[in-house]
Amino acid sequence: MSDTVEKHGADASTEQTQVAASTVEVPSYQPRQTIGQMLRNDLGFLPVLLTLILIVAFFQILNPIFLQGENFTNILLQSASLGIYSSGIVLVLLLGEIDLSVAAVGTLCAVVMAILTERHGWSAGPAILIALLIGAGAGLLNGIFVAILRIPSFIVTLAFFIVYSGLLLFLLGSQTTQSVGDPFILSLAGTPVSYFTDVLGVGLPTLAVLAYVASLVYDYFTRKKAGLRTMSMTRLIVQSVVAIAIVEVVVVLLENYQGVPYSMGILFGLILLLWLVLTKTSFGRHIYAVGGNAEASRRAGINVVGIRIAVFVLCSAIAAVAAIVDTSRQNAVASAIPSMLQLDIIAAAVIGGVSLFGGRGSIWAVILGMFIVQCLDNGLSLLNQTTDVQQMVEGLVLILAVTSDALIRRAQTRSRSGK
Template sequence: MSDMIEKHGADASVAEVQAAASTVEVPSYQPRQTFRQMLRNDLGFLPVLLTLVLIIIFFQVLNPIFLQGENFTNILLQSASLGIYSSGIVLVLLLGEIDLSVAAVGTLCGVIMAVLTERHGWAIAPALVVALLAGGCAGLLNGLFVAVLRIPSFIVTLAFFIIYSGLLLFLLGTQTTQSVGDPFILALAGTRVSYFTDVLGVGLPTLAVLGYVGSLIIEYFARKKAGLRTMSITRLMVQSVVAVVVIEGVVVILENYQGVPYSMGILFGLILLLWVVLTRTSFGRHIYAVGGNAEAARRAGINVVGIRVAVFVLCSLIAVLAAVVDTSRQNAVASAIPSMLQLNIIGAAVIGGVSLFGGRGSIWAVVLGIFIIQCLDNGLSLLNQTSDVQQMVEGLVLILAVTSDALIRRAQARSRSGR
């Protein structure tokens, strides 16, 4: 720098000095990562995956029925609606917001659909349209109160949870449940479960996982060619291998029983769609930007209010889809919202690695989160443990997940401030 000042003189303009400085070659230096840094930045999903593997091994050793085709299919059928619910809540969590009304919205829309079809003789198609419209309006109300009126999402969604709980009682009247007999609904996850053919049951998941791995590889080389920061080759290999092993392993177990149920196709199709939206579209990048730093996103020209409203609407619409699948599994709708449903919806996303503070997490976290919760419920039930033990264990896993997320964020903040 002193040579530049001598060359340009004391009266040199700032522009000249900056232009000269831009020609100076700065040697690149990439500090060697410690194991802790590598685990935190590149392999942060491994602790969650390892937890799931240990849970599966533990229950399989204690009860060999656990991984048999019939029981595993039952786990997946129970996971479908919860996974769909959690897929929607992930979008809200990425914004750094919370939606405590999503279980009530889904249950309410399921009741609307059932009342229209069973009591008023509507066909299933228009009944589903009305249910979706009701869900969209509920999400719009949440979004307007949170994004426009700037009322904390915790308060807004809790209030609507209470309102919708009362509306459920009003719609069903003296009945506590309403049975559903539509064959289309029952075929999704109910007693008349329909399964994909062997060709589709094996082919569709295989194509999906190959597409996912291929997109990771293409993105890796594209970013590397452009000189942008890329994931490590270790993370690329681990993510690819884990995706292939998990998906194909699940398919093998299911095909050895009756096949892949439609509800699993709905769940993984939705997750794949949301993954594409979040990682390949400007809308998805804006969600991460708003969740990471809303003020910076606003100054960058992002419509923060619009993004927040859209996400709450989308979350509620996804809740309607989850309610349809849950109605199929239960063969009925009820006026009471399951006591643990809302907590499990949020817990599945958080346990899977989505941050409660916004801006960090993947939609695929839902898969790990719901499997951990459902494997715990199913495994403890096979061991004849009561619901009180199940809830205590789930609560312990959730507090560990939230604590690890907070500690990781603090470590990352200290790392950035020390640079």
């Protein structure tokens, strides 16, 4: 009996030793990373940033006035409303949906504000509030049709784009434009342009970027301590340094001219707020979850319908803000929606790295995307290129961004499945 026990014990000991040895000697299978995975997972926004740097360098070489203070300020002023529009569309894209009505919604809200202030003598505050409520209401309609009635967002928002385009013509009547003269509205981004003082112009962006870097560092060590997956230390350092460098270079260029315009404060303040919502709240995490897998999110107890409605409401309300800023810059609002505006809004988000398939992307992508779009337009204009050339170039950049995103996602899916 004892011999049998000892034999079994020896066999068990031998088996354990063999298992331990095999565990040490044979490493677990690690899927080989594709180039696409390295670019998207390890380098993050760096490929997009490199693209922007190459575009800026190209136009600066061909025309040295490109980065001069006056022209650079002009680029930023033109980018402000585009960036605000795109920050709203990012939320919709993260859900894997699309909103083709934001340009029409924003223009409609601006027209209503202009009519109230110029024709009916309203003060700026109530008129802006009504414009924001109209934007939120338009988003609510989109959300109801998409989330509750389950009609594809492409069809719903395209239909409402047509409806609002006709409503614009009805509201303005025989007028093609409506001028705006309210001092408060014009102070947002109008002529003469309002600028922050030097202290605020330098201090506020610096504090914002330092808060962003501090959040990255905090999240890195918190997740590492909890044993969760984190970005590499190299990426953390590079991302932090690049963020600080970009902000400070922009501030220096602006301060060397006249300063940081108010419209930039509105844009970056909104992006910072949305970034906090998306990364620090359960609502933001639910947006990513629904965009990644709506059915799994529903089974996990997430109110998928509510999330979708809320996102469409936010997107349209933000579009109203963007249109108000643009109206302030142009001192007027027109009944005709700019033909390229809707494309530019979506392009700025997608080129910046937000996936059209949902669940992936950062609100900060708007910054890089809008700069790429606006630098292309401005640089080609300085080179005396016509609108047709500008549209062809921007379209090619957009199709490259979408194709890159699709190929990278496909490669990552194959890698995870081990194929």
